[in-house]
Amino acid sequence: MLFHDIFAHHPKERIAIIDQDRSVTYGEFQDLVERWAAYFEALGVKKGDRVGLVSKNCLEFVVTYFAVIKAGGVIVPINFQLVPREIAYIVKDTAMxxxxxxxxxxxxxxxxxxxxxxxxxxxxxxxxxxxxxEFVPVSLTEHDPSTIIYTSGTTGKPKGAMLSHGNLYANARDFMESIPLTADDTALCVLPMYHCFAWTVCVAGPLLRGGRIIIQAVYQFKAAMRLVKQYGVTMFTGVPAVYRLLHESRDLDSVDSVRYFISGGAPLGLDLARSFALKFGRPVLEGYGLSEASPVVSVNLPHKVKAGSIGPTIAHVEAKIINAHGEEIPHFERGELLVKGPNVMLGYLNLPEATAKAIEKDGWLHTGDVGYMDEDGFIFLVDRVKDMIISSGENVYPREIEEVVSAYPGVEECSVIGIPDALRGQSICLYVVSREGETIDKKALRQYLIGRIAPYKVPREYFLVESLPKTALGKVRKNVLRDETVDILSKNKFAGRAL
Incomplete structure (x- = not known):
């Protein structure tokens, strides 16, 4: 199926999208998409032409997305927070x-x-x-590209992941098998639509099932809770920071209607996952994905959740864990996660070498994430391959340390990085954001860690900061932290040191 046809078979009178005081039925939505597609054709958009889209969440964003690909174009959603210089890079890279x-x-x-x-x-x-x-239909197949998603750029320059019509359709279809929405469900989209996580989970999936989508232009917690209550939202999708706020909220009634809480974009954390389930009586279904996989790879199931896991793979997606020699390894052994399925991208735009490095000849995609799989096929991530720290010859996974630090009283969030160290190879540095009104003593925190993690894992540098640099979906930009740390320590050898 072509991606722009996913909603074509639904009753035309059913409400499809609500955006503030505007609403459109499936019939009206289809008419808008076709009318705008005809206009794109009139402007000279031909099969394969790249069309950029910069906007906050709105009805026009959704219509534009589908209209461009219906006209045969390739849509390039762009983060509206980027500055003109960054947008210009994407414009040139795509020959927009x-x-x-x-x-x-x-x-x-x-x-x-x-x-x-x-x-x-x-x-x-x-x-x-x-x-x-008049719209003139374009000859397309499921193998034709439909969108180019630029990676968040947590390391180096962003790369454009090319996704086909088949990639996007299969991912929405298979995700809906794990999270069985129906035409009676209502999804709230508060995450940015330019990111494929929000697009697949909050937009494409519900439209495929004939459900209803409520749009929030830009996430704002209190406003989001009002929308949940007003429209009886049944599927709520957020990043860990959203669930942390919801967990701390006293207004439990506002989410009574929610059947499925979906989380992605960054690790949820064991403590939050467990305490949220206890408080609300429903678990957060943590999932995992990456732009190169359209993006959903796995998600916990409504009837079976394992705290700390990103769940089993969705339908038609395979996963395996390999060692440094490329050999598949047994359950519970740590290695790199590879995935394979109809969701794997066509490749990176203009980067054949990077594509060949990312995708094996037999179709397996390197995720760059370290983890293990249990006997039930549930996947547990440990860290990014690139984020692993080698200190004094020992492999250190930042996420292990971050889990322990997160349990320390007064810690809002934290991040662990490694920086070059002539003596140890790499030195471990810890950044901590305290909760509002709380004060954290660095010496006391270090003492807390001693005995809870191996001595070689205890950070040597401690920084108390007001916030952490992040991508739009809440992933900490560790490359920025590394650069800042190296700069600070080069200016003052002892800056930030706990002892």
Whole structure:
């Protein structure tokens, strides 16, 4: 099935999307998509042309996405928080034909600096007032590219993961087998739609099943809770920070209607997972994915949850754990997670070597994550391969330390990184954000860690900060922390040291 056809068979009178004071039925939504697709054709968008999209969550975002791919184009959703220089990089990398925006962006200068061609920008207002034209169907297959998702860039320059119509359709279909939504369900989309996690879980999945989507332009906790209560939301999707706020909230009645709490984007944490389930009587179904896998790989099941796990793989997706020699290893042994299935990307745009490195000839995708699998097929992640620290010859996984630190009184969140150390190879550094009104003593924290983790895992450098640099989905940008730490310690040898 072509991705833009996933909602074509639903009753036309059923409500599809609610965006503030606006709502559209499935019939109205289909008509809008076809009308805008015809206008994109009139503007010269042809099969394979890349069309950018910069916007906060809104009805127009969803219509544009489907209209572009229906016209044969390849949609390139872009993080609206990026500065013009960063957007210009994506424009040039994709040889973008057109950029759809709410308001036109100042891109002329950064595009000139990159020696990129001028770019036509089209606003939502122009699309809303576009004249009616006849849509001419385009010959497409499930193997044709439909979208390019740029990685968050936690390390190096962002890469464009090319996803096909088949990738996106299969991922939405297979995720819905694990989380069995029906036409009677209502999903709230508070996460940014430019990210494929929100797109697949909050938009594509519910539309495939004929459900109803409630849109929040930008996440705001209290407003989100009001929407849950107002519309009887049955599937709520968030990142760990959202669930932490919900766990601390006293208004338990606001989420009575929710059947499924879905979490992704970053590790939920054992303590939060267990205490949330006790408080609300329903577990958070933690899942896992990456842009290169469209993105969902696995998720805990409503009838079977293992705290600390990212669940078993969704239907039609395989997983295995390999050692440093590329050999598959037994249950409970740690190694790199590889996945295979109809969700695996076509490849990275303009990067054949990176594609060959990421995807084996037999279709297995390297995730870059370290973990293990139990006898039931549930996957437990330990850390990123790139984040693993080698200190005094010992392998140290930051997430192990972070789990222990997170349980210390007054800790809101934390992050562990490794920096070059002439004596040990790498030195372990800990960044901690305290809860509001709490004070953390670095010496006391270090003493707390001694005896709870092996001596070689105890951090040597401690930094108390107000916040951690993150991607839009809440992943800590450890590359930024590493650069800042090296800079600080090079200026002051003893800066931040606990003892």
């Amino acid at each position: 034909k057109l950029l759809v925006v709410k308001e036109k962006l100042p891109l002329e200068e950064p595009l000139q600096e990159l020696s990129a061609s001028p770019l036509k920008q089209l606003t939502f207002d122009e699309l809303l007032h576009a004249p009616d034209r």
